[in-house]
Amino acid sequence: MQQSIKALSKLHRFTATTTAASSIKCWSHSQPLCRSFSSTNTTPNDNININNINSNNNTLKNEEIQFFNNLSKDWWNPEGTMKPLHRMNPLRVQYIVDSIKSSTSLISDNPIQYPLKGLKMIDIGCGAGLLSESLSRLGADKVIGLDAAKNNVLMAKSHASADIDLKENIETNKLEYVESTIERFIQDESMVESFDVVCSLEVIEHVDNPQEFLKLCTRLLKPGGHIFISTINKTPTSFLATILGAEYIFRMVPIGTHHWSQFIKPADIHSALAQNNCAVKDTQGLFYNPYDSSWSLIKDLSVNYILYAIKK
Amino acid sequence: MIRNLIKFKYTAGTGGIGRSLSRYYCTNSGSNREQYDVVIVGGGLVGSAMACSLGSSPNTAHLKVALIEGAPIQSVQETIVSPVPDIRTISFNQQTIQLFKDIGAWDIIKSTNRVNPFTQVRVWDTSGFGGVHFGSSSNDIASMDTLEQEYMGYIIENKVVTASLLERAKSLPNITVRSPLSVQSLENYDINQQAASTSTAGSLPIVRLKDNSEISAKLIIGADGGNSVLKKQLGISSMGKSYNQKAVVCTLKLGVDQCDSLYQRFLTTGPIALLPLAGGYANIIWSTNNLHANYLLELDDESFLQQVKHSFLSGDKPSSTDFLGQLFNNYINLNPTNLSGNELYLPPIESLVSKRASFPLRTDHTFEYTHSRLCFIGDASHLVHPMAGQGVNLGMADVKSLSKKIGESVRSGYDIGDSMMLKTFEEERKTENMKMMLSIDTLFNIFNNNTLPMVAMRNFGMSFLNHITPLKKIIVDVSKGKKIF
Ligand SMILES: Cc1cc2nc3c(=O)[nH]c(=O)nc-3n(C[C@H](O)[C@H](O)[C@H](O)COP(=O)(O)OP(=O)(O)OC[C@H]3O[C@@H](n4cnc5c(N)ncnc54)[C@H](O)[C@@H]3O)c2cc1C
Ligand SMILES: C[S@@+](CC[C@H](N)C(=O)[O-])C[C@H]1O[C@@H](n2cnc3c(N)ncnc32)[C@H](O)[C@@H]1O
Numbered sequence: 118m119q120q121s122i123k124a125l126s127k128l129h130r131f132t133a134t135t136t137a138a139s140s141i142k143c144w145s146h147s148q149p150l151c152r153s154f155s156s157t158n159t160t161p162n163d164n165i166n167i168n169n170i171n172s173n174n175n176t177l178k179n180e181e182i183q184f185f186n187n188l189s190k191d192w193w194n195p196e197g198t199m200k201p202l203h204r205m206n207p208l209r210v211q212y213i214v215d216s217i218k219s220s221t222s223l224i225s226d227n228p229i230q231y232p233l234k235g236l237k238m239i240d241i242g243c244g245a246g247l248l249s250e251s252l253s254r255l256g257a258d259k260v261i262g263l264d265a266a267k268n269n270v271l272m273a274k275s276h277a278s279a280d281i282d283l284k285e286n287i288e289t290n291k292l293e294y295v296e297s298t299i300e301r302f303i304q305d306e307s308m309v310e311s312f313d314v315v316c317s318l319e320v321i322e323h324v325d326n327p328q329e330f331l332k333l334c335t336r337l338l339k340p341g342g343h344i345f346i347s348t349i350n351k352t353p354t355s356f357l358a359t360i361l362g363a364e365y366i367f368r369m370v371p372i373g374t375h376h377w378s379q380f381i382k383p384a385d386i387h388s389a390l391a392q393n394n395c396a397v398k399d400t401q402g403l404f405y406n407p408y409d410s411s412w413s414l415i416k417d418l419s420v421n422y423i424l425y426a427i428k429k
Numbered sequence: 430m431i432r433n434l435i436k437f438k439y440t441a442g443t444g445g446i447g448r449s450l451s452r453y454y455c456t457n458s459g460s461n462r463e464q465y466d467v468v469i470v471g472g473g474l475v476g477s478a479m480a481c482s483l484g485s486s487p488n489t490a491h492l493k494v495a496l497i498e499g500a501p502i503q504s505v506q507e508t509i510v511s512p513v514p515d516i517r518t519i520s521f522n523q524q525t526i527q528l529f530k531d532i533g534a535w536d537i538i539k540s541t542n543r544v545n546p547f548t549q550v551r552v553w554d555t556s557g558f559g560g561v562h563f564g565s566s567s568n569d570i571a572s573m574d575t576l577e578q579e580y581m582g583y584i585i586e587n588k589v590v591t592a593s594l595l596e597r598a599k600s601l602p603n604i605t606v607r608s609p610l611s612v613q614s615l616e617n618y619d620i621n622q623q624a625a626s627t628s629t630a631g632s633l634p635i636v637r638l639k640d641n642s643e644i645s646a647k648l649i650i651g652a653d654g655g656n657s658v659l660k661k662q663l664g665i666s667s668m669g670k671s672y673n674q675k676a677v678v679c680t681l682k683l684g685v686d687q688c689d690s691l692y693q694r695f696l697t698t699g700p701i702a703l704l705p706l707a708g709g710y711a712n713i714i715w716s717t718n719n720l721h722a723n724y725l726l727e728l729d730d731e732s733f734l735q736q737v738k739h740s741f742l743s744g745d746k747p748s749s750t751d752f753l754g755q756l757f758n759n760y761i762n763l764n765p766t767n768l769s770g771n772e773l774y775l776p777p778i779e780s781l782v783s784k785r786a787s788f789p790l791r792t793d794h795t796f797e798y799t800h801s802r803l804c805f806i807g808d809a810s811h812l813v814h815p816m817a818g819q820g821v822n823l824g825m826a827d828v829k830s831l832s833k834k835i836g837e838s839v840r841s842g843y844d845i846g847d848s849m850m851l852k853t854f855e856e857e858r859k860t861e862n863m864k865m866m867l868s869i870d871t872l873f874n875i876f877n878n879n880t881l882p883m884v885a886m887r888n889f890g891m892s893f894l895n896h897i898t899p900l901k902k903i904i905v906d907v908s909k910g911k912k913i914f
Contacts, residue, residue, distance in 0.1 A: 196849075203849055204853075207837060207838075207840075207841035207850070211837075211840055229487060229490075229840075251843065254842035282844065410856070411853070
């Protein structure tokens, strides 16, 4: 139990530290956040910082910055603080591929190696690119990894650039990381309704206005496109596991790391998606077994869950 | 006893880490370096099954796989020219046979007519009066394990199965078998560096072969057996002990055409087993202390045969004239039982039809099976005492698990050498292997013991074994490939 709580809390130890763009909280690692979105490829040492959005940094804490800076280094250590997220990734990638397969006839001539060929995808709140990398390896024509935290984008870019396979995808822009908030990104009209697949995994519990966030996500989606959202449910169980257990009883993470109030019920996502013309096709619980660090799909949605919808 | 192999960091001489490849698939001017997805080092039973498995599963059949075997390969036909079976035989359990079916090798193996199913195992010991018999036909077993299938397993010669697996591997389009060709070293690979977080970064490891050619690959699978050169070269540590025993092995002709029971007797010096083979032959695996083993190896054929019969039925004393022989007879006869061949259904032994050979026995377990882009399977990562007949069966379970994980890497958009994905293989197999190793060791200690309480317990256990005793369950489970812990 203790391990399980620790794992969950690790996974969700992402407090909003700064509010850069209107309603959206994002992770600040070093600098006041959010330069304007530019679709050109930025290089890791590109330090331009155009604060042309209302920047409000008074929630920024020094120790949090330190924490996130350390975290950013640890992102790609599969045995580090991000272990549960790393272990979750194969399962959710398979879920995404299988779900798309089940409702579309894929055009790929190599469905084993490159099942996502022909698809334009965006990973909103990509972090250091765990999901984006997998999607790109599976042959997606285009993957954009979008994140508002500069250090995450830098980390994502440098990791993919060092990878023997993904290096080429970065060079050819098949895999592109963009530092921006979704509001900013969507101001580029050419992006609206341009994606076959939108994924935003373990992000929505960190944003201030989920309804608005989902609306923007679905606007990026082509009619007939697929959207995947994963997050934590708002239930007594998730409260016990992530807030009471991890923070107050076991003191494994500082009090205030999580905001249970920001956790979201599947029904709320359903209705927000429905309002934006998207029909939910499937919802699965994700269960973490701390004894073998494995994740599995379950019926029970009371803690972690993933949801799949199609835009009409 | 912990044997900590001397740790040394290996860096390649001329073509090592200093030479960084701008693109991993570029060919290095001067030497011809081939590019593969997977290199399997060692084409023994486990390595060749691994190749077949990667070639037969839809998720991995696109991977370019090289299998490198140091010894010359025999064709299946060549292995069955002589009607007399080879001295190295294996008892394969049901799970392994299922794997052979899944990877398309079982039909080839069966077509040799050198496979012998067994339906019963008869085990007894020397110091007491008890005996135990269990088999798939017995109700008692059926109730103990409802999963019981018709056969408990098959006894087949090592070389027949290896040749069949290699023939199957060669027929698969994505598999290249290279033999006889030894792997000399693994270069451009630093085990400490690989622990770094960005596991798939940098350039690929390079396998240097004896003919000085090079292969680079995303994943190196070490299936190079109990004396793994690869492990030694990389300074990978393991823990093990010597049993101070040898297995004396030979082939016998039986006085019957067919036998479907496996016999094993636990002598105070160690177990002797008779494994029935196709065509009315049988394999003897006699594990005993080094002194006794050397004695057995030096005897003339006739006396040796006497010793074998005697050891199974120690009621009738063989006429041993030399001092050492008498000593051992007395030792074995610690508590003569007067069992007769009839009671045990032991088939009549006709003659010795092979030379005798011996294998030193030890156990060894590698601490870490996997590193980034590197993974060990089979005897290379875990070596066990042969008395439970589980060595290969554990290796085959590795094969099943690893190829499933590699398939999962492909399906989830991971590099097949990704350290996390390989780690999940290790996590799955290590506990299982460890439990089995512990079970076998426990069994070894129960029987290889002459202190009174142990002997008493053993006698008690043996005589009630046919009913409910846990000891019987231990033996049944271990011999069927299950762990007792
Ligand atoms: C007497 C005895 C009886 C046994 N009975 C049973 C039984 O009944 N049931 C059972 O399950 N197990 C049994 N075992 C155990 C079984 O034999 C081993 O577990 C099994 O052979 C291991 O297979 P492997 O492929 O991992 O290793 P190995 O069979 O050792 O194969 C390793 C291969 O790698 C090759 N190689 C090594 N180094 C290199 C290199 N540098 N380059 C290229 N090639 C290389 C070797 O030539 C060899 O072919 C028994 C063992 C003994 C000693
Ligand atoms: C828990 S992490 C999840 C990372 C990634 N999706 C994964 O599952 O591997 C949440 C990420 O969302 C980002 N984020 C939060 N709000 C965002 C927003 N409005 N726009 C873009 N990124 C945001 C954070 O910076 C952080 O990297």
